[in-house]
Amino acid sequence: MLSLSEMEWQTTQWRVWEGGHLLDGSPDPPHGLDGEPGRDRFGRTVPDVFDPGSEIANLSIFGYDPVRYYTGRGPLEAASMGVNLSAVDIAFRCNLVTLKLRGSEMVMEDFSAGHITDGEAEKIIVDLNKEMGTDEVQFYAGVSYRHLMVLKNGAGRFSNLEQLKLTPPHDIIGKENSSVSSASGGTCADAHARGISRFLQESSDQSCR
Numbered sequence: 001m002l003s004l005s006e007m008e009w010q011t012t013q014w015r016v017w018e019g020g021h022l023l024d025g026s027p028d029p030p031h032g033l034d035g036e037p038g039r040d041r042f043g044r045t046v047p048d049v050f051d052p053g054s055e056i057a058n059l060s061i062f063g064y065d066p067v068r069y070y071t072g073r074g075p076l077e078a079a080s081m082g083v084n085l086s087a088v089d090i091a092f093r094c095n096l097v098t099l100k101l102r103g104s105e106m107v108m109e110d111f112s113a114g115h116i117t118d119g120e121a122e123k124i125i126v127d128l129n130k131e132m133g134t135d136e137v138q139f140y141a142g143v144s145y146r147h148l149m150v151l152k153n154g155a156g157r158f159s160n161l162e163q164l165k166l167t168p169p170h171d172i173i174g175k176e177n178s179s180v181s182s183a184s185g186g187t188c189a190d191a192h193a194r195g196i197s198r199f200l201q202e203s204s205d206q207s208c209r
Contacts, residue, residue, distance in 0.1 A: 053168070077148045083140055090154030094139060094147040096121055097169045105176045111169035112145040121145060 045057035047067055055073050059066045074091030078084075085091055098110035113121070125141040133139055136157075140148040151158075 074148065074150075077142060077146065078140075078150070081140055081142055081148060083148060083150065085150065086153075088153045088155040090151040090158075092149040092151065092166075094125075094149040095169050096124060096145040096147065107174060107176055108169055108172045109174070111173060116145055118143055121147065 045060040046052050047056075047060075050056045050066060050070070055076060056066045056070060059070055064070075072091070073093035075085060077093050078091045083091075095111060096113035096116055097108060098113050099106050100109040101107075116124075121144060122141040125139050125147050129139040136152045138150045138152065140150070142148055
């Protein structure tokens with residue numbers, strides 16, 4: 001990927017944030033952009049405080065400082081779908097996945113539900129919203145396996161949600177499906193983690209009907 005060298009990244013990142021995107025600071029064009037060969041360079045698109053992820057890297061490339069602007073995949077998904085969020089709504093990325101029972105453990109076999117089609121996925125999300133949607137929880141159909149759940153006034157009704165650790169499904173392929181935990185230990189965030197885990201189980205039960 002064309003970007004900046006490590007040294008150039010360290011010296012130019014703040015200038016890039018203010019007026020453009022990461023490629024603005026690159027001294028050379030990519031191969032073929034102007035008909036002449038360029039030079040490939042490497043850059044750090046994911047700040048040290050984040051786990052590596054495409055959503056973080058993409059924000060960096062397009063000039064948005066992840067430390068300032070990143071709050072999760074959910075709000076990005078909402079923006080791409082045209083779903084308006086209030087300042088106190090909480091948006092969760094909602095993936096359709098494939099789970100498989102191995103012995104006594106339910107493991108994550110596939111993070112994309114077999115690359116489910118848009119039409120098939122929309123039927124599932126619509127049915128899920130009918131069964132589990134409320135005035136406070138709404139599901140929105142997106143593209144393939146990528147969808148959205150919005151917790152209305154979630155920030156006002158729940159505290160310490162920032163202490164929840166939500167594991168992306170693609171990080172636990174072949175592992176037990178335990179994607180929600182708390183980084184706090186013994187606080188109400190633990191109760192929220194258990195509640196979300198129950199909610200995930202209920203949604204799985206609904207999808208199997």
